[in-house]
Amino acid sequence: MPTLTIDNLEVTVPEGTNVLEAARALDIVIPHFCYHEALGAVGACRLCAMRISDGKVSGIQMACMVKARDGMVVSTLDPEAVELRGHVIEWLMTNHPHDCPVCDEGGECQLQEMTIAGGHGNRRYTGKKRTYDNQDLGPYIAHEMNRCIACYRCVRTYRDYCGGLDFGVFGSRDRVYFGRVRDGQLESPFSGNLVDVCPTGVFTDKTFRFRSRPWDLQEAPSICPLCSLGCATVPGARFREVQRVRAGINREVNGFFICDRGRFGNGATNDPQRPRRPRVDGAQVAMETAIDTLRERVAAVIAKYGPQSVALLGSPRASLEANTLLHDWARDLGTTRLVFDAHAEQDRAARITEAHLEHQARSLNDIRHSDLVVLVGTDPLSEGPMLALAVRQAVRAGGGVVVIGPKPIDLPCRCSHLPVSADQLDDALRCLAGGSADALAAELRDALKELRDRLAAAQRPVMAGGPELLGSRGVNTLFETVEALSTAERPMGAMLLLNGPNSYGGAMLAGRGPNFDMLLDGIDEGRIHALICLETDPCRDARNPARARTALDRLELLVTLDALPTHAALNADIFLPTSTWVESDGAFVNNEGRLQAFARVMEPGLPLRATSPDSYPPREFFLETPGSEPWPAWRILARLLGRSEELSVLRREIADADPRFAPLADLAPDAPGIRLTTTPGLPHYQLDRETPG
Amino acid sequence: MSGYPQVLFKNRHPGVAAFLAEYEASGGYQGLRAALKMTPQKVREAVKAANLRGRGGAGFPTGLKWSFFPADQPGEKYLLANGDEMEPGTYKDHQLLLADPHQLVEGMAIAAYAMQIPHGYVFLRYAYEQCAQNVERAIAEAEAKGYLGPDILGAGFGFELHVHRSAGRYILGEETALINGLEGRRPNPRSKPPFPAQSGLFGKPTNVNNVETFANVPHIFTGGTEWYRSLARTAEGAGTLLVGLSGHLSRTECFELPMGISLREVIEQCGNGVRGGRAFKACLPGGASTPFLTAAQLDTPLDHVHMEQAGSRLGTAGITVFDETTCMVAATLNLARFFARESCGWCTPCRDGLQVVVWLLEEIEGGRGSFELLAMLRDQVKNISGRSFCALAEGAMGPVGSLLTRFGDELEDHIKRGRCPMR
Amino acid sequence: MNDLLPQNRIDEFRAKAATIEHPRELIVDALRAVQSHYGWVPDAGVDLVAELLGVLPVEVEEIATFYDKIYRRPVGKRVIHICDSICCWAAGGEELATHLQRTLGIGFGETTADGVFTLLPTCCLGACGEAPAMMVGLTTYGSLTAAKVDTILAQLRTETGA
Numbered sequence A: 001m002p003t004l005t006i007d008n009l010e011v012t013v014p015e016g017t018n019v020l021e022a023a024r025a026l027d028i029v030i031p032h033f034c035y036h037e038a039l040g041a042v043g044a045c046r047l048c049a050m051r052i053s054d055g056k057v058s059g060i061q062m063a064c065m066v067k068a069r070d071g072m073v074v075s076t077l078d079p080e081a082v083e084l085r086g087h088v089i090e091w092l093m094t095n096h097p098h099d100c101p102v103c104d105e106g107g108e109c110q111l112q113e114m115t116i117a118g119g120h121g122n123r124r125y126t127g128k129k130r131t132y133d134n135q136d137l138g139p140y141i142a143h144e145m146n147r148c149i150a151c152y153r154c155v156r157t158y159r160d161y162c163g164g165l166d167f168g169v170f171g172s173r174d175r176v177y178f179g180r181v182r183d184g185q186l187e188s189p190f191s192g193n194l195v196d197v198c199p200t201g202v203f204t205d206k207t208f209r210f211r212s213r214p215w216d217l218q219e220a221p222s223i224c225p226l227c228s229l230g231c232a233t234v235p236g237a238r239f240r241e242v243q244r245v246r247a248g249i250n251r252e253v254n255g256f257f258i259c260d261r262g263r264f265g266n267g268a269t270n271d272p273q274r275p276r277r278p279r280v281d282g283a284q285v286a287m288e289t290a291i292d293t294l295r296e297r298v299a300a301v302i303a304k305y306g307p308q309s310v311a312l313l314g315s316p317r318a319s320l321e322a323n324t325l326l327h328d329w330a331r332d333l334g335t336t337r338l339v340f341d342a343h344a345e346q347d348r349a350a351r352i353t354e355a356h357l358e359h360q361a362r363s364l365n366d367i368r369h370s371d372l373v374v375l376v377g378t379d380p381l382s383e384g385p386m387l388a389l390a391v392r393q394a395v396r397a398g399g400g401v402v403v404i405g406p407k408p409i410d411l412p413c414r415c416s417h418l419p420v421s422a423d424q425l426d427d428a429l430r431c432l433a434g435g436s437a438d439a440l441a442a443e444l445r446d447a448l449k450e451l452r453d454r455l456a457a458a459q460r461p462v463m464a465g466g467p468e469l470l471g472s473r474g475v476n477t478l479f480e481t482v483e484a485l486s487t488a489e490r491p492m493g494a495m496l497l498l499n500g501p502n503s504y505g506g507a508m509l510a511g512r513g514p515n516f517d518m519l520l521d522g523i524d525e526g527r528i529h530a531l532i533c534l535e536t537d538p539c540r541d542a543r544n545p546a547r548a549r550t551a552l553d554r555l556e557l558l559v560t561l562d563a564l565p566t567h568a569a570l571n572a573d574i575f576l577p578t579s580t581w582v583e584s585d586g587a588f589v590n591n592e593g594r595l596q597a598f599a600r601v602m603e604p605g606l607p608l609r610a611t612s613p614d615s616y617p618p619r620e621f622f623l624e625t626p627g628s629e630p631w632p633a634w635r636i637l638a639r640l641l642g643r644s645e646e647l648s649v650l651r652r653e654i655a656d657a658d659p660r661f662a663p664l665a666d667l668a669p670d671a672p673g674i675r676l677t678t679t680p681g682l683p684h685y686q687l688d689r690e691t692p693g
Numbered sequence B: 001m002s003g004y005p006q007v008l009f010k011n012r013h014p015g016v017a018a019f020l021a022e023y024e025a026s027g028g029y030q031g032l033r034a035a036l037k038m039t040p041q042k043v044r045e046a047v048k049a050a051n052l053r054g055r056g057g058a059g060f061p062t063g064l065k066w067s068f069f070p071a072d073q074p075g076e077k078y079l080l081a082n083g084d085e086m087e088p089g090t091y092k093d094h095q096l097l098l099a100d101p102h103q104l105v106e107g108m109a110i111a112a113y114a115m116q117i118p119h120g121y122v123f124l125r126y127a128y129e130q131c132a133q134n135v136e137r138a139i140a141e142a143e144a145k146g147y148l149g150p151d152i153l154g155a156g157f158g159f160e161l162h163v164h165r166s167a168g169r170y171i172l173g174e175e176t177a178l179i180n181g182l183e184g185r186r187p188n189p190r191s192k193p194p195f196p197a198q199s200g201l202f203g204k205p206t207n208v209n210n211v212e213t214f215a216n217v218p219h220i221f222t223g224g225t226e227w228y229r230s231l232a233r234t235a236e237g238a239g240t241l242l243v244g245l246s247g248h249l250s251r252t253e254c255f256e257l258p259m260g261i262s263l264r265e266v267i268e269q270c271g272n273g274v275r276g277g278r279a280f281k282a283c284l285p286g287g288a289s290t291p292f293l294t295a296a297q298l299d300t301p302l303d304h305v306h307m308e309q310a311g312s313r314l315g316t317a318g319i320t321v322f323d324e325t326t327c328m329v330a331a332t333l334n335l336a337r338f339f340a341r342e343s344c345g346w347c348t349p350c351r352d353g354l355q356v357v358v359w360l361l362e363e364i365e366g367g368r369g370s371f372e373l374l375a376m377l378r379d380q381v382k383n384i385s386g387r388s389f390c391a392l393a394e395g396a397m398g399p400v401g402s403l404l405t406r407f408g409d410e411l412e413d414h415i416k417r418g419r420c421p422m423r
Numbered sequence C: 001m002n003d004l005l006p007q008n009r010i011d012e013f014r015a016k017a018a019t020i021e022h023p024r025e026l027i028v029d030a031l032r033a034v035q036s037h038y039g040w041v042p043d044a045g046v047d048l049v050a051e052l053l054g055v056l057p058v059e060v061e062e063i064a065t066f067y068d069k070i071y072r073r074p075v076g077k078r079v080i081h082i083c084d085s086i087c088c089w090a091a092g093g094e095e096l097a098t099h100l101q102r103t104l105g106i107g108f109g110e111t112t113a114d115g116v117f118t119l120l121p122t123c124c125l126g127a128c129g130e131a132p133a134m135m136v137g138l139t140t141y142g143s144l145t146a147a148k149v150d151t152i153l154a155q156l157r158t159e160t161g162a
């Protein structure tokens, strides 16, 4: 751990840290363009100049290219370094079109900031500027090459980091061009990261084009709700709509990047079809009225059929707070018919995961540093795209990837594939663990044996799987296999891609409760008469949606709390509109058991552009913002249960009631999150032992 | 050229290349035979003792470079001959390969043995198609005679050699860009460390030398290190130098001359003086990237040490002479345009800074200059020199810097008169 | 598209790419092969090279657009590269370039109406001792004068049958 002096301040940094990062540890920002923590140092822009006095390397050096050494003395304020940085900015600006007034990057443009910081306010060069034609890169990314400063971050992100194949750098000298060979939509599922990494306005978010200045956006640290990985995001809202999403930084999870689904797949909040008004029997009512009616009707059903006639269905989409309150409500009502995922198999898989993962849990960051990743029965690009990107980083660092499954899958990296049909995955895993597997072809057995040897030799092996193909049984076997292949000195890790952003949290609450298929039995058999759906639609989310639909029709009381225009929402006897994750604070537990908070970005409200032209000028005036009726689901439930509607109070109560959730009390957004430990002594969920519904 | 000992050019006849028979008759491949009888380490030491310095421009001691090479590391290793030769004023490798290509093959075989390298490439620029064919023929002849191949002359050492034809661009001459070029990657330079000797072509240890450097090697083993060193006129130099003359001289040819010969002797004896009886004004002593020398420095001996003392560099020993009618601003502008156009586009000072330098020189040469612009030019040199990613931009500042220091009045004259005084 | 490259060369590249560890090292060779057969490298040529070597089109294009002796736009039957570097400049290269432009009736980067000549500047050709110089195809002509250039042009015109 070298100790060095930067601008008269001493700092000790880990071996291998470059001077730029060492300075950052002291809160000294050395200006830079081409350097990026995730992309590394390439020394191209020459902006990060500083002076090193004494020692083996001395003189004006690039901070990104020099490793911190013991006793090094660095000056970032050295006049020659400052002068050079000013020149670098001036050079970069010679061809710049000065179109800042119409540039979407304005306000978050590194070039603009560095230009000002570099003291370059007067254009001396009056020669010709080179100009480029732009490309049509599809509906998501806008291209304005004239603003390019050739930091090469885009190719390094798109091609090197993300493994995209259709983007590159062409030409040379002062005519380097970054784009595709020909016009066309960018093919990488991680293309949107171009927007974040480009320090100027070459690549901007086309879906956000000319809609807001970044400083006019409401932004807050958030968590992507679109899969179970829990990537950090920063949604930006204005005019009562989500206008864009950019990647947040969580070094343990997504690092600096997110997938295009997470970036561009956020229509739900703005959806004009979104049901925003509470309804009872089809009539619009006030939220308070709806809550009161809910309380009364449930009481009536219980009075008629007993507490077990009421079933509650939480969801992987709902926050931990809302799911917990649902759990508490069931307890208060005296019903054990409580489930947290409408999909019985996914539910089981999540509960098995929750029960077994603990010491085997690996984060995306662990995967990026793994030397051998085995993917079993999963297709990360569809089930959790950032896992695919993490796996690519493992490969780039020299690690290996083996895919076990029926078909070769698309991955943004080299991998080898062991073909195993879906129904043989379980046997294959057993065989990998060293068990007998007579059902498998000899060739496959040999291949698996070879893989076992490779795993034994690996330092940081991880096995990742997805329940969709593995099924809950396969998930269970996966954990057994990982256990069998682990030794005390060299444990092996596991990662399971679950159904949704809070599957794990739901599983923690579910305990030994029934699964949703059992509830359906209960409805069909006339034991259950009321169903409360929390941010889920069984008609879409259940293992057998058609069956769910018929069952729902039999109910005496269907209650739905949701933000989406689903069947269950539109056909509920009582409907309570909830706010989306951008409109509320809350927490999710991701697939590795990491508890993470998301912060409210905006208040719910009908997007201004969703209002029709004839609603202006308004003829009537209200105090309320149109479309602002939705409440966070946890608040609806808190009101219902007479609990505190103050989130911090509620969180503390939850933390106090269940030690597993203790970290919730002080949970902050914009943090790496905290991996939950399952308190020993609490009953673990075990396969095939659900309480019947 | 009568009077100067001819070593590299001894088989040179106008218009025809010497191939195997003639080469062998003149002592060809005796160096290889001698080297193969020594241990690789002794071969490296001999090259060091001969004080051979690289002829590609930087003048790094060749034996020292070879001694850093991980010769004992098993597995793939590569030996590359740099025949990019695109620095204006430099055409000696061209002449060498047109005259006597076997010297390169033999030199590379000895180098390969010295560093225990199994594979080699001769990298040649686009314009040197005739050289490529000559080298290919030489390789084929050498293979047939067992000078190349799996077991060279029964010594139990194998070396195979290929030719790579490039497709233009000066930056390919920079050794790490050359390596990228050979790999089929964009030929931007790589950052050092790691040096090619640790991780070069395809990530394997790689040694790069200039064509002429390799061609010198056999002679060290046929004539001995003492003889080789004594070919030079100064103690600082060693061996002979291929000197390509160009510009305003009566005779512009390539000569093999003893290292350490004075610039004046070269210009007067070999170049027959400045053409048309005009006066000498300046010269680029070692290619387009070397600072100008003026008449006051004509007595400088052509070796690395003395040229540096005179404020320039020996470079590639391609001497371009300018007579008294030359506008040095215009000449420098031409050079600056070359470097700006040949920038690979990787780093800012070169990619965009050189364009600013070109623009400043255009303004001044075009009569639109000012003292502010002159100051700005001075700032460019200060901030580009030593600040770029590779030595291309640094080289570009060689002539510009010396224009400022040695022809400052001429620049000011342009500004004061508002036009080029030479036009 | 076998007018891009004769079948035997296609087979050759395919075979070689299959045996070597890093087929991308053949990109420049393959681009040059397409160019010498087809005259220049059209989009389809980039795709063909990518396919033959099993690399991405973008990887080929990144290389093709870097080198100045790979033509990614149509050129005439003969491409004239006139050297504009320092030694040729000192020997009257600029005047010669003007002469060429006037004689051919085209500027730099243009092709004569009859499709025979394209005129491009080039950096130093390594013919500094015989300045001014130019290169047509792979042949370098040195010690040029206006008269000598005219003779060469006439000769090239006859060769191309124009």
Ligand SMILES: Cc1cc2nc3c(=O)[nH]c(=O)nc-3n(C[C@H](O)[C@H](O)[C@H](O)COP(=O)(O)O)c2cc1C
Pocket (backbone or CB within 6 Å): B053, B054, B055, B056, B057, B058, B059, B060, B062, B082, B083, B084, B085, B086, B087, B170, B171, B172, B173, B174, B175, B176, B208, B209, B210, B211, B213, B214, B390, B391, B392, B395
């Ligand atoms: C921009 C640039 C161009 C160069 N061009 C050449 C060249 O054409 N031929 C050459 O041998 N060396 C060239 N060099 C030097 C090489 O990088 C390298 O130092 C040399 O090939 C080593 O060989 P040597 O030690 O035998 O001189 C160039 C260097 C730079 C920075």
Ligand code: SF4
Pocket (backbone or CB within 6 Å): B171, B188, B189, B342, B343, B344, B345, B346, B347, B348, B350, B351, B388, B389, B390, B391, B392, B393, B394
């Ligand atoms: S100085 Fe920079 S831009 Fe110029 S050739 Fe070297 S790396 Fe490329």
Ligand code: FES
Pocket (backbone or CB within 6 Å): A031, A032, A033, A034, A035, A042, A043, A044, A045, A046, A047, A048, A062, A063, A064, A065
């Ligand atoms: S950040 Fe160091 S050179 Fe660009």
